[in-house]
Amino acid sequence: MSKTPQAIRGTQDIFGADAEAFAFVVETFERVRKLYRFRRAEMPVFEKTEVFARSIGETTDIVSKEMYSFEDRGGESLTLRPEFTAGIARAYLTNGWQQHAPLKLAAHGPLFRYERPQKGRYRQFHQIDAEIIGAAEPQADVELLAMADHIIRELGIEGVTLHLNTLGDGDSREAWRAALVEHFRAVQGDLSEDSQERLEKNPLRILDSKDPRDRRFVADAPKIDAYLSDDARAFFEAVTSGLDAAGVRWTRAESLVRGLDYYRHTAFEFIPDEGSEAAGRLGSQSTILGGGRYDGLMESLGGAPTPAVGWAAGIERLAMLVGDKGEPKADVIVVVEDDQLLSHAIAAIGRIRSAGHSAELIATGSPRKRFDKAVKAGAEKIVAFAMRDGEEHVRIKADDEGRIRLEGLLA
Numbered sequence: 001m002s003k004t005p006q007a008i009r010g011t012q013d014i015f016g017a018d019a020e021a022f023a024f025v026v027e028t029f030e031r032v033r034k035l036y037r038f039r040r041a042e043m044p045v046f047e048k049t050e051v052f053a054r055s056i057g058e059t060t061d062i063v064s065k066e067m068y069s070f071e072d073r074g075g076e077s078l079t080l081r082p083e084f085t086a087g088i089a090r091a092y093l094t095n096g097w098q099q100h101a102p103l104k105l106a107a108h109g110p111l112f113r114y115e116r117p118q119k120g121r122y123r124q125f126h127q128i129d130a131e132i133i134g135a136a137e138p139q140a141d142v143e144l145l146a147m148a149d150h151i152i153r154e155l156g157i158e159g160v161t162l163h164l165n166t167l168g169d170g171d172s173r174e175a176w177r178a179a180l181v182e183h184f185r186a187v188q189g190d191l192s193e194d195s196q197e198r199l200e201k202n203p204l205r206i207l208d209s210k211d212p213r214d215r216r217f218v219a220d221a222p223k224i225d226a227y228l229s230d231d232a233r234a235f236f237e238a239v240t241s242g243l244d245a246a247g248v249r250w251t252r253a254e255s256l257v258r259g260l261d262y263y264r265h266t267a268f269e270f271i272p273d274e275g276s277e278a279a280g281r282l283g284s285q286s287t288i289l290g291g292g293r294y295d296g297l298m299e300s301l302g303g304a305p306t307p308a309v310g311w312a313a314g315i316e317r318l319a320m321l322v323g324d325k326g327e328p329k330a331d332v333i334v335v336v337e338d339d340q341l342l343s344h345a346i347a348a349i350g351r352i353r354s355a356g357h358s359a360e361l362i363a364t365g366s367p368r369k370r371f372d373k374a375v376k377a378g379a380e381k382i383v384a385f386a387m388r389d390g391e392e393h394v395r396i397k398a399d400d401e402g403r404i405r406l407e408g409l410l411a
Helices: 016-035 049-056 061-066 085-094 138-154 170-185 193-201 203-208 212-218 230-246 277-282 315-321 339-354 367-376 400-410
Strands: 046-048 069-071 077-080 103-112 124-133 160-166 250-252 264-272 289-293 308-314 332-336 359-362 382-388 391-397
Touching: 016 103, 016 124, 016 138, 016 315, 046 049, 046 085, 049 077, 049 085, 085 103, 085 124, 085 308, 124 138, 124 315, 138 160, 138 230, 138 264, 138 289, 138 308, 160 230, 170 193, 170 203, 193 203, 203 212, 230 264, 264 277, 264 308, 277 315, 308 315, 332 339, 332 367, 339 359, 339 382, 339 400, 359 367, 367 382, 391 400
Parallel strands: 160 250, 332 359, 332 382
Antiparallel strands: 046 077, 069 077, 103 124, 124 308, 160 264, 264 289, 289 308, 382 391
């Protein structure tokens, strides 16, 4: 016998209760994004490698270690998308979507990164994503964060707080960056190997290092507030006051950063509170949704300066937090107790489904046990087709209201 191929490491086959939880996350995202008037976008699963190398940054781990890149038959380097934002930015520029600015976009689907598989983290994974492109006002940040908070609440996830920071405008960020380089250079030999490498290329990333060798120097590192311009300070105050007005619970997180140069102003993550049920389920993989304002991204792709802000969240991680949704029960089960009435049952179940009710047909196994099988399935409404004294007989099990509705459909 030939050997059965196994699934590729870091991929998953989603089925049963897990699939229902996955679908619940997507359905909730789709419902809420319509309330906020975000337009749906479908993006290619692969792009030219330069889209991600230029927009994400050549020095990041994603580009240098994690991307699935390959040459096609024409010799062009292509990459399976590791995130949504770069592809959306490319589409915005190449399709003339500037005419719709400010443009609110929402997307979801699979992404690909070659990293060590672990709880809630896969090599093929899925995200929901929301972006507002062409809006420089802090109200866009508030709108996006209010939507994220709304989705988390609609999913029934409790004990989660928005962690918020500002990276300032371009001048503020550059002054802060220079101060951080000076601070960490004085202790460079005591930093972790990763942070020593980041010191010249990406010093802000040292602030979110989890290595104990770095943490002792992070505590007294220069803070962004000392370098904020008046405009940057006013922007952040407008965001926080807007969140207060929207009822979004937030806390300041001064070490929360985005390392790439095109990020400006707001940076944020939604993180389960310590000791909460959500934190217990996720373990060390604590962030469930994150993003920020990336006003310099379009320029890296050859476009005009364009303000934008966005976030993304892992569907698998959210699905771990929504609980067991179980297998949905049918609104109605149609039972064939006599096989010669199968065509009647098929016609009836078609009318039931057309009326917007989910329905399941039981027409296999012992005819005498089919009705009991429907009862054991927990159906509140059962329609059974049988022969009595040589004539077709329809039996309905439902409350009075359900019986009336079904009789109307079957008439």
